[in-house]
Amino acid sequence: MTGTAPDLDEPPEVRRGPGRPRDPDLEERALEATLAVFGEKGWTGLTIEEVSSRARVGKSSIYLRWKDKETLLAAALRHSQQEPEVDEAAPDEDTDGTPAEPAEPAEQTLREYLVAHATRRANLYLGPHGLAMLRLYVEARAHPDVFAEIRREAITEFVLEERHRVAAAIRAGDLAADASPVLILDAVEGAIFMHILVTPPHLVDRVRRNLPDYIETMVDNQLRAASPVSPRGT
Structure with a gap:
């Protein structure tokens, strides 16, 4: 009699019998459990045994x-x-019935870029793995x-990508020539980090509700401070 021996270190509920397909959610569960354990216990408390137990994965x-x-x-x-993956709608058809060419996405303004970036960081800190993201900074030190x-x-x-984007805006004249990408991003990142x-x-919950207004106002203040200033009297 032939067959595949079960993985004996797997919990009974996830052991595979002969011919049983692999659990498609195994990796997802392991990664989610890793973030949970790291957020709660830090680097020294993160163990494969604990992740295995929480994820019900051998x-x-x-x-x-x-x-x-x-x-x-x-x-x-x-x-x-x-x-997160976004489902793209099918392009409209031209008048002759052939699919239309998809429109080129509009390039983000610097304000739009910084608002989107700050929103993404805030959602990471406020999300289910926020503690792991906050823990990361301490453990890295x-x-x-x-x-x-x-x-x-x-x-x-991520930081280098953001600095390049702000530096490009300075070269384009959208910000003052002596503006500092480092200081601008420190202010944006630091505001989000400390606010949360x-x-x-x-x-x-109140922070979540007010987050869009907070981020837009904060970004506008930073850009206003770094905008080119016209010479006096002109």
Whole structure:
């Protein structure tokens, strides 16, 4: 009699019998559990055993996909920052019945870019994995060697992209020539971070409701301060 031996370190409810297809949600559960454990317990408390237990996934299945907890955490943080997929509507048809060419997306203004960026960061901090995202900054300072690659993927690459976008606006004359991309983004990032970090739990819902107005006003204030100033008397 032939068959596939079950993965004995998997909980009974997720063991596969002979011919049973792999669990399509296995990776999703493992990544979600990783973020939850990391948010609650930090780097030292994050273990493959704990992730396995919470996700109801065998340890061997986790090790087949990620070689260690550092790789697993990096994948989980990438997963948490992915943009949600948006279903694109089918293009309209031309008068002759042939599909119309999809319109080129309009380029975002700097204001639109910064508002979208700040909204995305706020939603990360306020979302189900917000504690993990906030924990990341502390752990990256406490364990710089361990978090060097994770920091590059989860923080540095995003920051550099944002700085390039603001620098392009300065070169284009949309902002003052002596404006600093670093200071502008520090102000935007810092405002969002502190606004959410110091909010007591019972006021979080109010912060969510007022977030669009808060972000737009904050971004407008930063751009106004960095806008080109006409010479006096002109």
